[in-house]
Amino acid sequence: MRTVKVSAIWRNERLGLSMIAASLLVIVLIVGLLFTYQQKSETDHIRQQGVSLVRVLSSIPYQQMLPGASRSDVLSLLQHSQANRLFAYLAVVDPQGDPVNEVTAPGVIAPSAAVPSAPSSWLGERTLVADGDGQSFLEFHAPLLAAGSLAGYVRLGYFRPGIGLHSEQLPFLATLALPIFLLTPLFYFLIKHEIRPLRCANEKLDTLIEQGDFARCEISANGGFADFVHRFNQFIDFTRNRIAQLESEQASLFTSAKLLSYRRDRVETVLLSLPDAVVVLDESGAACMANGRVSTLLGIDQDAILGKKPGEWCDIPDVIEFLGNYEGKSVRGCQSESVDFVPPDAPEKTLNVSAYPLFAPRDGAQILGTLVAFRDTTAEHLARRSSENFVAHVAHELKTPLNVLAMYSEALHGEDGQTEAFRVEATNVIHDEVERMSMLINNILSITKIEMGSLNVQRQRVKLHDLLKDAFETVARSGRSEDLDFQLDLPRDISAVSVDKDLLRIAINNLLTNAIKYNRPGGSVELVAEEYDDTVRIIVRDTGIGIAPEDRDKIFKKFYRSDKEAVRNKSGHGLGLALAREIIQLHHGTLSANSVPDQGTEFVIELSKNADLLKQAV
Amino acid sequence: MKRILMVEDEAHIVRLMTMALERAGYAVDSAGNGVEALEYLQGQHPDVMITDIDMPRMTGQELCMQLNAELPERDFLIVVVTARTEVEHREWSRMIPNLEFLEKPVSMRKLVSRLDEHFADTAVSGD
16 A cells, blocks of 8 residues: 555656756756866966966076075965965975975975986976875976076975865855756646646546546546647547447347347257157258157157268168158259158058258258158048048948949839839839938038038027927837837926037937837837936937947947948948937037847937036136 | 859849849849858859948958959859949959959949850850
């Protein structure tokens, strides 16, 4: 935390600190230059002074330079005249360099050094270093002559000017440094003032970045930065719009991807949940997708077939050959086809395989693969066979009476027709056969309508007593049954039921006709109605040949007739009971048979009294 | 007198055919179904057997197949007369030699003339 604070301060104040450092450096530089200049100037000054002075002294006779030669010693005079603070010593030495006379600044010992003896070097300057404290001197020397010959030398030494601060220089330096130093805060505050908008903008950006709220990024400034900030804001606007556009595009892409994913999932789900077994073959003919029905319908593991060709996962030659037609086929030769086959392990079944070429949606000339659908068509086959059987039965049942009619009419034309007895017989047979055909046709129409669902059941409240009594008496009067005993047991107050009276009458009529047809001579036919809380029961009872146990499950099937001779001896087409049951079931009732062979049969119709009420309530 | 076995369960047809064939000079025996016909054939062979297909206990088809298997040397003609005209009946009937297929309703006059023709042919070839 402390480090962060320090670095923040450094970051914020580094400009000021740098300026202070720079100004101090400038001051130091200026002072340094001043000192250097001063040293050089002083050196030049003492050199000038020293050279001229030793020249003057050299012209003074040697004797006058000796101590006590005059009242006023020249050297002492000169020493006193030297206002120069750098003056160190003035000495007269003999040619050997031994001092003859000297004057020095306080505390200074003139270094002993022989003057070069060569005449060319008599006049000159040199730098000497004191033996003790290492003080450096700039010395000028010149020969002293006496009577034209060398009598000695005069040596004038000055302290070598150094770089140093003198107390008298302090005010000057302070006066020089102060304005320079004062310029620093002035510039500092000027710069600070100028960059304040930038800093504010920077701080605002920091805050916005920390908050992550780029949408509200709008900074303001005036002065010299206004233009820059305006452009910066424009840039931010552009960036923001671009980001919004990209976000919108991304959202759109995301939505598209989701939609595509959803559609793909939906297609897959549809394929996987189809009732048919579906396999998709790719361009090379290998399976690339299969649904779960493949395993239940064909007994093949749906995952195991992926990437394999039909020959590798199917053991039915017909199917392999059929699918082989689609392998690598051109568009022209490719069309949807289907073929039926019988699986070897389930010969009772019939399956159908269809192949549909998958044309590319945008390029009809390209085939992406083949969709193969397997369907269990056993039920359809059975239905078709049943339908074919039904038609064959109908044709046969119609042709049988027609055959009789044709033969009798042909016989009537011939010799047999000449006798009265044959003509009567023929007329009766023709009448019976026409009636039989008519009833057959009516029954076929009714049963077909019921099975097709096109029969319009017109329910109405019907007095069961009247309906049953009328039907019973009509049949009893039909004239075929003079030797039978007819018994009717109907409660007069039996409840009315909601039924289609025409249909119910057909059912009752068929049961009563059978009861008469398959009765024994002198037997009885009984029609009974019983009422219970919720149901009405109608019973048709006879004392006829009965129904063999093996026939009981089959008597309600269309066109079923027992092989029993007693049955075969009676004309019939095996539709009466089938139709009766269909009619009763249309009324949500039941029709059942109880029988003892050679003793009789009773057919029981049970109708719910409330079925219609329930139906209305629903 | 040529003997004809008629296998037919419809009483009216038995009566009319018997009348017509007898008038044409044939002796007629009848059986109500395939089982009765086989019983008859145990004792004697007719010159022609006329049979229906739809019959109780044993159908005409079963009767013909069984005869074809049991009597490969059968020498009498079988005439199948039926209202059943499906292709499959035609197919099995074609597999049995010396068998003719007539469709109901059949004219007795045509049947008699066909029989006369048949016996005339066999008389020629027999001679």
